[in-house]
Amino acid sequence: MNDLARSQNQETFVLNLGPQHPATHGVLRVKLTMDGEYVVHAEPVLGYVHRMHEKMGENRTWAQFMPNTARLDYLGALSYNHGYVKVVEQAMGIEVPERAEYLRVITVELNRIASHLLWYGAFVLDLGGFTPLLYAFDDREHVLDLLESVTGSRLTFCYFRFGGLYNDVDDNFVGGARAFIKRLRRRLPDYHNLVTKNIILIKRLKDVGVLSAEMCRKYGATGPVLRGSGVDYDVRRNEPYSVYPELDFEVPVYGEGDSMARYMVRMDEIEQCMRIVEQALDKLPEGPVVAEKVPKILKPPPGDYYSAVEAARGTFGIRIVSDGTNTPYRMKLRSPTFSNLSLFGEASRGMLLPDALALMGSLDLVIPEIDR
């Protein structure tokens, strides 16, 4: 930390970052106490897009909550959709057909690629580089087209149903997914040449915003943030669900803990996602996509259920309490970026303001998901 920031006698001032600021990606407000260019204290102020999703869950039927899951994290909607159907299926004891499980994995991983591509563009935009965003959006558009052709929407996908899927995919989707992966494989070297190897990016990110594994543990950070700090944890592998155990993929881990490490984790994850999609497409079995015996009106047996999935930003946990009626008694959503953001206050202390913004960008925040 700079000596200036440490001295107590210096006069400080408060800088209001957000709630309408392009670098806060939505409506996050951060109250920064500054000493010159150095951050003395940062306090995130949340709740600008609080929509009471948990309370809404208590006031509608199990199926009616489904569209809400897509509106938590609008960039990785399918992971959230998956988490919700998974916990209800667990409560009801519904067996999901294998084809449906494979298609769930394929669509979720495609969604993860789209999410990481958007993050890549937005993150470099935060650092002052505009062009990479356009390349990333060009590729992301192909994923959105693919997902639109099966789910019917471009952003707030709601494709999974209790016991299966909304509908089956056709050969066009399978062919399109393969073509997209081929295309992205060809484009990724450009991404790395343009951004990863760029000297400005390296100088902005290397050894900046170092998060220790201990700090991540303390605040409950998960996902690429945790893996960038050297902790090898991924729900897809540590608590396997769906058909992930049958697929061969690696969990990228970087030990440095700086913003560059988090950047590299996500870039490597895009490659792993492509591997998962390819394998799942190869193994895609024939068969039904909806379980046979799914009751029309769902009434899960009374009890307390919890289930977690690996979303693009980390562990998304969902706890439901059922009292045996057709509406949930309690719905608790554990969103990954809420925990990831909470370490920002401690981590940004003593940092230069532009470095603190680079750290914030590397956390990959989605505000509607933090506020819920």
Added chain:
Amino acid sequence: MSGYFKELFGGTKSLAVGLGITIKYMVKPVVTVQYPHETLVMTPRFRGHIELVGNEETGAPNCVVCGMCQKACPSNCISLAGEKPEGAKKKILTSYILDFTKCSLCGLCVESCKFEAIAFSRDYNLAGPRKDAYVFDLKKRLEEKSG
């Protein structure tokens, strides 16, 4: 001193590589759609606002006023009414109002319908200055469509 020149060289190389990629894409065809001069065709599964489906022969709505769509809707967008004329077996739809201002396009109504009476429309160019322009009278729309 050697560090200075190393950085200078590294920086220049980064710049050249970046410019090289830009030039490579500069000569490639345009990837964007020139909207509004060109428009995209929506996929068959595109979820627009709902529309009533008419009988192929008579043009009358397939709807039997069971009210399942109304019950399935999480946002209470749908209000419909029907009556049973004397001597008739089925109920006849008298009004079907969709409040599109509240709709989140989840499609639960279409899934709940067993009579193939509602379907997604292909409309996506929707914009207007007044709220009541989005309270659709679907029965009237169907009648206008079938002439």
